[in-house]
Structures are given as structure tokens and as C-alpha cells.
Amino acid sequence: MAQGICVFAENYHGKLEPAAAELVTAAQLIRETTGEDISAVVMAKDCDAIVDELTCLGVNKIYVVKTEKDILLQDDAGSQILADMLKVIEPSSVLIPATPVGRSLFSRVAMKLECGLTADCTELLVGTREDGSYYIKQNKPSFGENVFVTIVTKEGCYPQMMTVRPGVYTMPEMQEASAEVIYMNDIKVPDSQIEVLEVLPSEDETDSILSAEVVVVGGRGAVENDNFELVKQFADKIGAAIGGTRPMVDSELIPFDHQIGQTGYTIRPRICISLGVSGAIQHTEGLKDTKLFVAINTDEHAAIYNVADYGMVADLREVLENYLAL
Ligand SMILES: Cc1cc2nc3c(=O)[nH]c(=O)nc-3n(C[C@H](O)[C@H](O)[C@H](O)COP(=O)(O)OP(=O)(O)OC[C@H]3O[C@@H](n4cnc5c(N)ncnc54)[C@H](O)[C@@H]3O)c2cc1C
Numbered sequence: 331m332a333q334g335i336c337v338f339a340e341n342y343h344g345k346l347e348p349a350a351a352e353l354v355t356a357a358q359l360i361r362e363t364t365g366e367d368i369s370a371v372v373m374a375k376d377c378d379a380i381v382d383e384l385t386c387l388g389v390n391k392i393y394v395v396k397t398e399k400d401i402l403l404q405d406d407a408g409s410q411i412l413a414d415m416l417k418v419i420e421p422s423s424v425l426i427p428a429t430p431v432g433r434s435l436f437s438r439v440a441m442k443l444e445c446g447l448t449a450d451c452t453e454l455l456v457g458t459r460e461d462g463s464y465y466i467k468q469n470k471p472s473f474g475e476n477v478f479v480t481i482v483t484k485e486g487c488y489p490q491m492m493t494v495r496p497g498v499y500t501m502p503e504m505q506e507a508s509a510e511v512i513y514m515n516d517i518k519v520p521d522s523q524i525e526v527l528e529v530l531p532s533e534d535e536t537d538s539i540l541s542a543e544v545v546v547v548g549g550r551g552a553v554e555n556d557n558f559e560l561v562k563q564f565a566d567k568i569g570a571a572i573g574g575t576r577p578m579v580d581s582e583l584i585p586f587d588h589q590i591g592q593t594g595y596t597i598r599p600r601i602c603i604s605l606g607v608s609g610a611i612q613h614t615e616g617l618k619d620t621k622l623f624v625a626i627n628t629d630e631h632a633a634i635y636n637v638a639d640y641g642m643v644a645d646l647r648e649v650l651e652n653y654l655a656l
Contacts, residue, residue, distance in 0.1 A: 332488035335360050336421035337370045338412070339384060339392075340402065340432055344376035346383045348541075349427035349496035354387045356425055356454055356499045363456040364464045366422065369393060371415050373408060375400050385509040387502045392511045393419055397519050402431050403529075404522035409438035414517045416443060421489050423466055425454070428493035440491055448481045448492040452592065457482070468492045471593035478592060497540045497596045500619075539588050542571035545599040547590055547617070550577040551606015551627065551646055558583050560650040561605060567654065573597065575613050591616040605646040609634030 335357040340347040350370075357368040369391040370384045377394050384392050393415055401408050412435060416424065426432040428450050440447035453469035468481040468490070483490035539545060546565040552558050552574070565572045573590045574583065590597055591613040602620040606627060607613065614637045617623070625638035626646050635641040642649065 332420050332422040334367045334369050334391075334419070334421045334423075335364070336416070336419060336424045336489070337368065337389070338424065338426040338432060338436070339370040339372045339380060340427050340429060341372065341374050341380050342400070342402070344374065344379050346380050347427060347429070348501065349429055349432075351383070351387060351501050352496065352499040353425040353427060353494060354384075354389060355502045356494060358388065358502060359499075360423070360454060360456055360466065363458075364422075367391060369419060369421065371395075371412060371419070373397060373401070373411050373415075381509075381511055385507055385511075386504045388505050388507050389509050392509050394511060394513050395517050395519070396513065401519070401522065402435070403526050404524045405434050405438055406524060407520045407522035409435050409442060410520050411517055412436070413439045413442035415514055416489060418514065418517075422464075423490040423492070426491065426493045428495045432493050436491060436493065443489070443491075445487055445489060445491060446483050448483075451492045451494045452498050452596070454492065454494065459485070466490050466492070475593035495595065497598075500598065539571045539573050539597060540595065542597070542599055544568060544570040544601045545573050545597060545603075545617075546570045547573045547575070547602060547604045547607060548578050548583070549575040549605065549607030549613075553577055553581045553583060554606075555647065557606065557647055557650075560647060560654065563654055564650050570601075570603070571599075575607055575610075604634055604638065605650075607634050608632050609637060 337353045337357055340350045367390040370389045372380050372394045375397055377396055381392050395411050426436045448468040451468045451470045455467040457465050457467050472479040548561045552561045573588050578584050579586050579589045592615045596616045598619045601622045602617055604625040609632055623638045624640045625634040626642045626644055627634055628645055630643045
């Protein structure tokens with residue numbers, strides 16, 4: 331019978347991806363209700379540091395397939411290995427980082443296991459059926475990010491597989507723990523038809539906003555009157571990353587992967603400076619754990635002041651021009 335929550339331990343050059351570590355927190359939250367064990371699947375050339383880190387994160391079992399070279403970018407071979415691992419482990423759920431690699435590998439794994447895959451979840455909750463069995467409510471934005479939907483895997487269809495956006499869950503606390511490490515030597519590493527010629531640095535700057543200590547967030551007020559130019563200069567001067575609300579994305583001033591909120595990304599910066607943002611809940615949900623929040627808005631009744639630690643009722647243009655002139 332399918333049992334246990336399994337995390338895909340995405341890794342590069344012998345190191346666990348932070349997005350995979352965050353999913354251990356998601357698994358721990360699910361475990362609070364279901365009481366299931368947490369396992370991780372590792373497929374890598376250099377496994378030792380990854381296994382050590384997963385152990386310290388409190389994973390109960392670590393399943394490992396050691397490969398001669400890193401093959402995460404070789405979807406055909408990688409997905410076959412992962413599907414074979416999951417057939418043996420038989421977890422009830424599999425949590426996967428919604429990264430390009432996670433998505434690419436697991437769409438193929440889902441096909442091989444003949445199960446579903448929910449992409450891009452921003453919240454995982456546990457539901458209970460009448461017979462006492464559990465299922466995962468896979469919440470995610472849908473229909474052009476305009477509605478929030480809950481997807482439930484068909485009863486009896488396992489594993490329930492889902493990719494989860496990076497940044498939604500915090501890193502788990504390190505703990506003294508011991509994990510059972512199982513090397514799955516019987517799993518064959520198939521030949522790949524894909525040859526990796528060169529690995530280039532990513533042009534996707536999502537990581538920069540997810541890991542930034544200071545973020546300047548622009549709203550519609552920053553879209554108007556060329557205010558965005560000032561916002562960019564300001565962010566540059568204080569060394570901050572730039573995020574924004576949906577109108578900023580709609581007006582193509584920032585890419586979608588810099589949208590903050592329920593259907594965008596969740597960030598936890600030390601300092602957030604919000605400029606010309608009204609404070610709709612769909613936006614503020616994405617930065618509610620900010621340590622120090624400063625908001626500037628012309629409207630003294632703007633809802634953003636309910637989440638801000640410090641507020642300034644002012645025209646952002648005037649404030650930024652004065653600051654940049656210093
Ligand atoms: C299902 C769903 C999901 C959504 N997901 C997201 C999401 O992930 N992220 C997101 O951001 N939105 C999301 N939205 C949209 C959200 O509801 C709001 O419409 C959006 O956040 C508003 O953006 P805003 O604050 O920039 O614009 P507005 O609400 O138009 O506010 C602009 C603010 O700027 C102020 N202002 C104007 N000029 C100046 C100036 N010169 N100086 C200072 N202040 C000024 C105004 O007083 C006003 O308060 C979602 C909506 C739905 C229905």
C-alpha cells in the first residue's frame with residue numbers, strides 16, 4: 331500500500347538545491363496530520379554531502395542511486411531511474427521543486443507511472459476522507475493566474491505527485507537526526523540519447539529575488555509617469571532586487587517571475603520597500619514574513635499600511651527624486 335511522503339532531492343555538483351530542502355518543511359507539515367515517514371530520492375554522482383544534509387534536515391529514509399556522472403539534465407535516463415525508484419518505494423505522495431529540471435523530469439516520471447502531476451502548487455493542505463484516509467489538497471493558481479484552484483488526485487491513484495514553487499516554504503531547521511540510507515544498486519542506469527554539450531549560467535533572475543536581503547516592490551504607482559526608471563535607480567543605489575505587483579508584470583516592466591503574491595512568488599527579505607502598492611491580499615500574501623516593511627503611497631487609507639511597519643503618505647516620485655539627489 332502506498333505510504334510515506336517522498337521529496338525529490340534535486341541537486342547540482344554534490345549540493346542539495348534550496349528549493350528541495352524547502353519541501354522537507356512542506357513534508358513535515360503534511361506529516362503533522364498523516365503521521366507518515368518522510369523520505370528523499372537522490373540521483374547523483376557525488377551523494378555524500380547531499381545525504382548528510384538531508385539527514386540533518388530530519389528526513390527518515392534516503393534512497394540513493396549513484397550515477398557515474400550527473401544526469402539530471404538527461405530527462406530520458408533520469409526519469410526512468412526516478413520512476414523505477416518510486417515503483418519500489420511506493421510513497422503516497424511525491425513533492426518536487428517546480429524548477430525547470432523538476433518539471434521536465436517528473437512530467438516523464440508521471441507518464442511512466444501512469445499517475446497525475448499537479449504543476450506549480452503554492453500551498454499544500456491535507457484533507458481527510460470519510461473512511462479516515464488522507465489526501466493532499468494541491469492549491470495553485472490557474473486559468474492565466476486569475477483563479478486559485480484546489481486539485482485532488484483521483485482516489486486510489488498513487489503517488490499523488492506535485493511540483494511546488496520555490497520560496498513558498500521556509501528552510502527546515504537543522505536537527506540532530508539519523509536517517510536510514512538505502513543504496514538502490516539494483517536500479518539500472520539506462521543510456522541517454524541526450525548529450526550535454528555545455529552548461530551556461532542562467533539568465534533567469536528568479537533566484538536573485540528569492541534570496542535577496544532587500545527588495546524594492548513597485549506597484550501601479552510605479553508604472554505611471556515613468557516612475558519605474560526612478561525605482562530602478564533607487565534599487566540600484568541601495569543594492570536591492572526589484573519585485574512588483576501584477577500591474578507591473580502586465581505592463582511588462584518586470585518579468586512574471588518577479589511578481590510577488592498568491593499567484594506569483596513568495597519572498598522573505600530582511601527589508602521590503604513598497605512603492606505605489608495598494609496592498610491587495612493577493613499581493614501581500616507573498617511577503618507577509620518580511621522582517622522590516624516600509625510602504626510609500628499617496629493614499630493614506632491604502633491597505634498596504636496594515637502590513638507595513640513604517641508608512642509614508644507621499645508621492646513616490648518626490649521621495650525618490652529627493653533621495654537620489656543626495
Ligand atoms: C486570483 C487572483 C490572484 C492574484 N494574484 C496576484 C499576485 O500574485 N500578485 C499581485 O500583485 N496581484 C495579484 N492579483 C491582483 C491584486 O488583486 C491587485 O489587483 C494588485 O495587487 C494591485 O496592484 P497594485 O497595488 O500595484 O495596483 P493598485 O491596486 O492600482 O494600487 C496602486 C496604488 O499606488 C498608489 N499610487 C499611485 N500613484 C502613486 C505615487 N505617485 N506615489 C505613491 N503611491 C501612488 C495608489 O494610491 C494605489 O494605492 C491577483 C488577483 C486575483 C483575482
